[in-house]
Amino acid sequence: MNTRTFLQKIWPSVPILLAALVITLLLLIVSDNSPLVTYEALWTGSFGSADRTLSTLAFWVPLLLCSTGLLVTFTAGLWNIGVEGQMVMGAIGASWIALRLSAANPAIPGWIIIPVELLTAMGLGALWAALAAVLKIRGGVHEIFGGVALNSLAIIFTNYLISGPWQPPEGGSFRGTQPFPQQALLPLLDPSRFSPLSLGLALLALLAVVLTLRGTHWGLRLKALGKNLRGAFILGVSSEREAILAMMFCGALAGLAGSVRVLSWFDSLRQSISGGIGFLAILIVLLAGMRPLWSLFIALVFSALLNGGTIVQLRTQLHSSLSGIIQGTLVLFVLLFGDFDRLFGPNQPQSEVMEVADE
Amino acid sequence: MKGRRIFGLFLVLMVAGLALAACQSATPPEEGSGDTTGDSGGGEEFVFGMILVGPKNDRGWSQAHFEGGQYVEANIPNSRMIVFEKLNPADQPEATVEGVVDDMVSQGATMIILTSDEFEEDTVGAAEKHPDVTFIMASGDDAWADGQNAGVAPANVGNVMGRMEYMKALAGCAAALKSETGSIAYLGPLINFETRRLASSVYQGAKYCWENYRGNDAADLTFTVTWIGFWFNIPGVTLDPTEVTNQFFDSGADVVISGIDTSEAIVVTGQRAAAGESVWAVPYDYEGACDEAPDVCLGVPFFNWGPAYVGITNQVIDGSWKQSFDWNGPNWANLTDKDTTAVGWVDGPALTGDAHDNLHDYMDKLASGDANPWRGPINLQDGSEYVADGQDATDPQIWYVPQLLEGMTGPSQ
Numbered sequence: 001m002n003t004r005t006f007l008q009k010i011w012p013s014v015p016i017l018l019a020a021l022v023i024t025l026l027l028l029i030v031s032d033n034s035p036l037v038t039y040e041a042l043w044t045g046s047f048g049s050a051d052r053t054l055s056t057l058a059f060w061v062p063l064l065l066c067s068t069g070l071l072v073t074f075t076a077g078l079w080n081i082g083v084e085g086q087m088v089m090g091a092i093g094a095s096w097i098a099l100r101l102s103a104a105n106p107a108i109p110g111w112i113i114i115p116v117e118l119l120t121a122m123g124l125g126a127l128w129a130a131l132a133a134v135l136k137i138r139g140g141v142h143e144i145f146g147g148v149a150l151n152s153l154a155i156i157f158t159n160y161l162i163s164g165p166w167q168p169p170e171g172g173s174f175r176g177t178q179p180f181p182q183q184a185l186l187p188l189l190d191p192s193r194f195s196p197l198s199l200g201l202a203l204l205a206l207l208a209v210v211l212t213l214r215g216t217h218w219g220l221r222l223k224a225l226g227k228n229l230r231g232a233f234i235l236g237v238s239s240e241r242e243a244i245l246a247m248m249f250c251g252a253l254a255g256l257a258g259s260v261r262v263l264s265w266f267d268s269l270r271q272s273i274s275g276g277i278g279f280l281a282i283l284i285v286l287l288a289g290m291r292p293l294w295s296l297f298i299a300l301v302f303s304a305l306l307n308g309g310t311i312v313q314l315r316t317q318l319h320s321s322l323s324g325i326i327q328g329t330l331v332l333f334v335l336l337f338g339d340f341d342r343l344f345g346p347n348q349p350q351s352e353v354m355e356v357a358d359e
Numbered sequence: 360m361k362g363r364r365i366f367g368l369f370l371v372l373m374v375a376g377l378a379l380a381a382c383q384s385a386t387p388p389e390e391g392s393g394d395t396t397g398d399s400g401g402g403e404e405f406v407f408g409m410i411l412v413g414p415k416n417d418r419g420w421s422q423a424h425f426e427g428g429q430y431v432e433a434n435i436p437n438s439r440m441i442v443f444e445k446l447n448p449a450d451q452p453e454a455t456v457e458g459v460v461d462d463m464v465s466q467g468a469t470m471i472i473l474t475s476d477e478f479e480e481d482t483v484g485a486a487e488k489h490p491d492v493t494f495i496m497a498s499g500d501d502a503w504a505d506g507q508n509a510g511v512a513p514a515n516v517g518n519v520m521g522r523m524e525y526m527k528a529l530a531g532c533a534a535a536l537k538s539e540t541g542s543i544a545y546l547g548p549l550i551n552f553e554t555r556r557l558a559s560s561v562y563q564g565a566k567y568c569w570e571n572y573r574g575n576d577a578a579d580l581t582f583t584v585t586w587i588g589f590w591f592n593i594p595g596v597t598l599d600p601t602e603v604t605n606q607f608f609d610s611g612a613d614v615v616i617s618g619i620d621t622s623e624a625i626v627v628t629g630q631r632a633a634a635g636e637s638v639w640a641v642p643y644d645y646e647g648a649c650d651e652a653p654d655v656c657l658g659v660p661f662f663n664w665g666p667a668y669v670g671i672t673n674q675v676i677d678g679s680w681k682q683s684f685d686w687n688g689p690n691w692a693n694l695t696d697k698d699t700t701a702v703g704w705v706d707g708p709a710l711t712g713d714a715h716d717n718l719h720d721y722m723d724k725l726a727s728g729d730a731n732p733w734r735g736p737i738n739l740q741d742g743s744e745y746v747a748d749g750q751d752a753t754d755p756q757i758w759y760v761p762q763l764l765e766g767m768t769g770p771s772q
Binding site: 045051055152155159163175193265270271272273274275277306310311313317 | 596
């Protein structure tokens with residue numbers, strides 16, 4: 001690859017990242033805060049110590065899982081806004097096993113319970129995603145609207161569970177269920193909330209997605225679908241089946257992300273368990289221009305930003321929204337300079353679809 | 360090819376870092392910018408942490424705690440507060456109690472005040488991890504020897520709470536004194552011991568004044584509780600407090616008492632009054648809450664954490680602090696004295712004439728003990744006796760009220 005194409009590849013990420021840094025820098029100077037202290041706190045808070053690094057890694061895992069799933073749906077040209085709700089349903093699935101099966105049968109060891117929890121989480125996440133897909137295909141409801149509705153439904157369902165049937169014995173405080181039994185939780189790298197197993201699964205999922213999209217027939221069909229729905233149909237790609245499968249694949253990974261939240265980050269099902277992680281993952285994939293390795297790193301950068309943000313707030317007493325401002329600036333600049341052709345294939349000339357089909 | 364891309368990303372970040380460093384060296388060091396080690400001459404600095412569930416300027420629960428912390432800074436030389444706001448999974452999914460506590464300790468905090476029920480369980484773990492740090496859990500009961508969770512808290516955890524029951528009884532009384540329709544509504548957050556306790560206290564105050572000053576029969580007083588589901592409105596999750604307040608008025612209530620952290624009740628009441636209706640409201644939590652609609656405001660019950668926090672801080676500094684459960688009462692002589700009272704009441708501009716005088720008479724009776732909102736006979740909502748005739752409820756009975764009381768309409772669970 002020569003320099004020119006290399007520059008083309010990393011454009012527009014450079015101006016976006018630089019602009020975000022410059023704007024936050026200006027904001028800090030305008031608000032009379034020392035940028036050096038702030039950025040140093042950001043660093044200390046994200047990678048400054050073993051504790052903080054593990055915390056950044058632990059928060060990275062669900063982001064990574066969701067963005068990996070979204071790579072698939074975006075490739076197929078689907079806007080899976082419902083990733084947030086799929087995460088919540090995964091969390092509910094894992095909690096269900098932990099509370100109902102594991103707590104009632106403490107004799108069942110972790111190596112049986114944990115796979116059951118993860119599979120249930122993936123299953124429920126996939127089911128929730130399939131609903132959005134079916135709504136789109138059979139009901140003509142765009143996946144964005146279906147997704148938003150299903151997100152609300154999942155959150156309401158969580159609230160019902162923690163204030164109703166799953167409320168802790170001392171009464172509902174609306175905070176969450178009682179803690180799960182120890183054997184139902186993912187093994188953690190003490191004394192952190194980081195589960196190496198979950199990171200391993202996430203990296204494995206990313207690898208699988210990269211290989212699938214690169215080298216399999218299914219990956220090719222998804223690409224065709226994403227590039228040009230009609231063209232793909234004419235070439236014999238069943239758009240309905242692929243769309244449902246792509247959504248379910250993403251839902252399963254989002255569900256896994258939800259189970260990681262309840263089984264390692266927390267130890268119980270909490271209110272707003274997803275907390276916008278799914279939406280953040282959408283942003284990550286867009287920023288990465290759907291390139292898997294980039295999304296891996298951008299997810300890490302975001303996890304670091306957010307984790308560092310807590311130290312920034314404590315050290316400088318800056319408003320806690322600083323990380324939010326950096327994120328918002330990034331979104332703004334993606335919208336200004338982003339290369340959206342990659343995502344919205346239908347506007348591209350027919351010949352490209354043929355190219356894809358010829359690959 | 361992949362390797363080059365990654366290399367490219369690093370390159371970008373490095374360039375950005377260099378650019379920052381360059382900007383930095385050009386900027387002269389500013390004073391007072393996040394200097395964490397400086398102590399302002401003489402004596403050792405005392406650093407304490409304050410963890411809030413909402414924003415520090417929410418004009419409600421969290422702001423009251425924040426101002427309590429500022430009161431400590433103002434009254435104890437060389438004390439410095441570090442604040443962490445909005446610690447809840449919806450606002451900051453990446454933050455945990457444990458993580459924030461670790462950070463605060465690494466910043467030199469030797470006392471940490473946690474200000475939400477939601478933090479109670481995680482506080483125990485954090486306190487075990489940092490046995491040399493004192494943890495003050497506001498609104499919790501883990502450190503209460505007479506409580507249901509006695510023995511749960513490690514020795515370095517204490518509890519503090521204000522006796523808001525009395526102020527809530529005043530709120531109920533003011534409503535009953537003013538109501539023309541005899542129908543009072545309570546805008547509740549979620550259902551737990553604390554909220555049942557406060558809603559019931561409002562009712563007891565309302566019932567007392569309805570009978571004793573208005574000369575009416577308690578059976579003619581309608582008292583409706585609607586729980587929206589959380590301390591503030593979360594669209595799509597809780598009921599909408601604006602809508603609920605409107606429904607209260609549509610169904611015949613003319614006074615709404617707020618039990619939630621935000622100001623919808625008084626705002627809606629102000630709008631309805633502007634449209635010509637005779638309606639009133641009692642907001643909650645923040646001394647200045649009447650300002651939203653002064654003409655309909657009967658008064659505000661509020662928390663004042665400063666004196667309690669100063670007392671605890673002094674004990675922690677001189678080493679005399681021991682685990683305790685402090686349920687602090689009002690200074691009846693002056694309910695707005697920020698140096699003494701733990702809970703307070705401000706009369707609203709709409710509390711005029713007889714209503715004002717009667718409320719102050721009730722206040723005097725509460726102060727002297729002639730009246731007590733938790734004096735029997737008190738029956739629970741299912742009709743069973745809770746406190747026998749003439750007896751005063753014990754603290755655990757008040758704290759752990761299992762249902763709403765007889766005469767109140769609304770769910771207990």
